[in-house]
Amino acid sequence: MDVKAEVQNRTPNYPLIAAMIIMSHVQFTEIYDRLAQTHGSDQLMVINALNIPPSDTSQKYLYALQAANEAGWLPELVRLLARTNALHANTFSPRTPAGAQLEALVSPQAGFLDAGLLPSFRRAIPRICLIRVNPSHATGTGFLIGPQVVLTAWHVIKELVEPTDPTKAQARTAKRLEVLFDFVGNENGIRVGVHDDWLVGASPAHELEQRQAWEFDPEATTEGFDSHLDFAMIFLSHPVGIERGFYPLDRNRSAQLPCQVNLYQYPGAAKLKLTTGIAIEYWPKAVKARLLHAANSTHGSSGGLVLDDLGEAVALHQSGGWSDLRQKTINGAIPTSFIATAGAVAGFDTTVIDGVEPLALLPTSKHPVFGREKFQELVLSAVAGRCRVIAVQGELQTGRSFSLEILEAQLTASEHTVVRLSARDFPQEATAAAIFLIQGCGTKPEEMGGLPSATDYHTASAAWLKDALLPHLIDALVRAAGARIMWVVIDDLDEFLPETASAHLLNLLLSQLDSIPSLRFIFLGRVLLSGLPQDTEFERLSKPTVLDVENTIKRHIVAAKFEGDIDTKSAAQILHPKNVDQCVSTLALEYCRRISHLITTGGS
Template sequence: MPGEHSQTDFEQLAAAVSNRERFAAIFDDVAKPCTPYVFKLLALMTPQAPIAKALSHAAERGFLDALVERLLHANQLNMEVVAAAPAAASATVKLQALTQPKAGIVNTEAESKSSLLAMRRLCSIVVIDGNGMPVKSGTGFLVGPQTVITSYHVVRPLLDAQDMPLQDSRDRLKITFDAVNGMSTGTVIQPQEAWLVEHSRFHPLEDPDNQQEIDWTGADPEGFDSHLDFAVIRLSRTVGRERGFYTLDPGRMPTIANVGAQLTLWQFQNNQPLATSRGVGSRLWPTVHKSRLHHDANSSDGSSGGLLVDQEFKPVGLHQYGYFDAANKPLFNGAIPTACIARRGTALTSVVGLDAMWRLDSTDEPLIGREGFQNAVLRAIGGKVRIIAVAGAAKTGRSFTAKILRTMLGTAQHNVVEMSASQLDVTAHGTAMEILRACGAATVPALPVSDEAESAVGAWIRDELFAEFVRRIREHSDQRVLWLVVDDVDRYKIANTSTRTFLETLYAGMASLPELRVVLIGLDGEVPGADPEQVDQDRTREFDRLEMEHYVQRFWSVEKPHLDAARAQDLVRGLLAAVPDDPLTRQAQLAKALAKAARSA
């Protein structure tokens, strides 16, 4: 009721408002169901004290408490000003309950979304010995599609004196996601062979094997700006595309010893399920470089590499150590501000190997599975593979192959040409001409014909017909790689004529044609004449459950990052049971239903 508050109360509360424009927006939103008056109109009535007038009006109409809560959640009230105000009336008394203004008030909805993201993006990191026994444990979190970050001292047992990974280190590094409740062993993702992307050692004064006392009050010691105790690990898969990842902002430093200094620490303590603790940042040290954050969020063994987020649940710290005095009494915890790491400019979002697609950009069609084919294309781009044979039953995505190829390659450096095996002629000359026509290569003057040759047909094809075919392909390439996609190879068998000899000559001579790649759709088995080292085999099939779940998670990581893996599993399980088991229609129906369900979840 208005009589419960004095004008002084409203003036004191108005003095704590941080920003008039943000106050106006919040006031108008909260006031909608309660009053026709907007802040701008109330400000015209009392221009000398517009915010106090709006607070008084909110009290009269019964929404003052709701307004104050929204202002608190939006960090639009200066807690120190509020704390310093005399407790004269009920509104002020209510605000005086904020006994830890630096800790602020947590927005429940934002915290809930942050928790869901953390459960997907954080991982436990365990270093094991040759017998599979753990020797070191820590925490990490995704900072790119393929990279996680942790503390350098966590992975130090896997490095030699020059910080090069030991020979067997990949197999001794266990990285586990989804270990959040103790009920599951989680999802283990293997690192790449060359797993160490970048690192920075701890400062010599922080060496856990040679602990030394640090003078926190004296002159700034050298080297704390260049010793940041972190390691970036490259994973074998781009799991960050499915789970999302945190972006390290070089300009986002933690708030300390002030309003908004609250922190949340996500961690795997002692290799236990994911846990969280809260605290505040108390100091940035040393004075100049500010490369160490002191905080009081609880931690334990295994917390190293944990994620510290600020009041808006954005990354601000990589948890490092706990600091103790001479009597082994804990002083505070320490972390590396992630801004200091970000300023080094490490390419955290780069991908080595396949960055698998999940939909076709041009048509927005879902791409479920087919990583085998995408890997084959990647090897073909690099030149290790020249021919890709795609087998598989009808209606399992064979015809989708060319669409995938076009999306992966683009047009700047590649030219994809499609033709059916039915277009191949019964003669070598006719087949060569059909391929050149499909490629748009010059067919005038005509290619040499067999009666112009004086030697046997095989030699003529190799020495004259194929040689001229190669010359024209090269002339037409325009410095782009030509991808010849021949479909229906299983439906239209190659006759045992000069055409077969020409194609075998083409397949055998791919090494002399760096401008050409061949994709044979429907060929199940060896490619006649080809060097097996230059051939990749792919087989289409019905999507499996994991491929469907990965698609949903990729979709949600972009469109709906707050939805979790368990919900994706339930969605896929329901679709697999609901879609009719008809081999001619099931694949297409599953893809369509999955895309629709992921979008509408």
């Protein structure tokens, strides 16, 4: 039987699950009997009558769990118990490890639990990913340590590094690396790309570890284990950690031994699993560069997340080795405190973000932002000068005018100035339009000076606009911008501007923006301005989806470091308006009343 099949067919740890049930007997019976009836199984009373009660009262549901598993509906029962907060994360008891293979199944009788069983650890699940290297199909596990950085074991990705420098990735290897989140339960996973320069930092495994020729001898004085930490930091294509959360590396956080540890992993590339065990000791004694533990693992578990009994990240699972002292195989992990220290010394930045960092709430008003990642990306592009004109097209209730507040939240006041003008007030005469733009950008009438008049030029009107009025307009706007970038936001573009001299002047101005570093234009409305430059960037708005709302909740939870338990999908479905005519502002008010209040008050 292959590893994947062996994991999937392993006997559940009934004693562990039974010990975790904290609801009353009456409540458990109600849930159990309802499912039993659905599946045509015996009720709890019948099962108890056919078996001798266990001497350990914490195991009173042992036979019920076995019967549910034999009938094929134990996972459904456990999921229901987890959803009703009937499972306690800290009631399981230690288990004695037994001999096994490298990257060992140190407690074969314990098996692998579905990763979502423990309510207080469910927040870990979205932060963990399956890693696959092609074409060898080598697999491992990883977890987010920053908004855009995943940590895994170096030996998982070692075939992608330079032979002469194990801390550098080979060129053009990004496409050979697969990262899959949410590969758990009934979900098929979400694939996330990696950056072209994907290896942020790395430390190779020790030579003895690479040869799998070492022992966890407590008296060993082997050198080099403190500088060979077997980790790799992978830079993703976009910052998924903003909504999934992540475990920042903390050089001051370590497992307080002895303690319970929980290992999240993709054993044999199967779906996400959880094993538990006891953290035994640090090794070698002199440097304590490896955390020895007894949580089950197998091939594919390398890079797994090790949490302590408080749900804090304390280690990166690595592999297994032989302990002469204990006469058995023991698993080893790299303390994240060591990785944090090594990363700080080497200057590895796990907080860096390349691209947009999607907003959850506006910093001042605390107004929620639903979707609008496209607009935020376009603003960053315009800041960098890659585009100069953005057109946002949408109906009145889609939140298009809210673009102004998103824009201001993304910009720093010391470097940017934002002015808002209404298309309803835009004059049709060219000189009046120039005055409207100049004064709208902050220039006082007495500071303007005289504008050239068409009557003073004996040329055609088009030539006067281009050769006389336009240069004066550009000069005045540049002076108004000063050392900052001036963002001119023209809202209320719900009707096409008449084909007048003022519209022609505006089009001439937009066509010159590539040569005016300090100007940007944003148009908001139901229609598009005619004659926009070819390099204009567009966002077409629709009303927020349920997924938009759910992502906002996730980002809010992460930003607020909220430790409570919110079913984000259900909350988003409840909040999302059933009435298609409901406007975004009403949705935002409901969000503030329900979700923001819940997070701000800590769930009370």
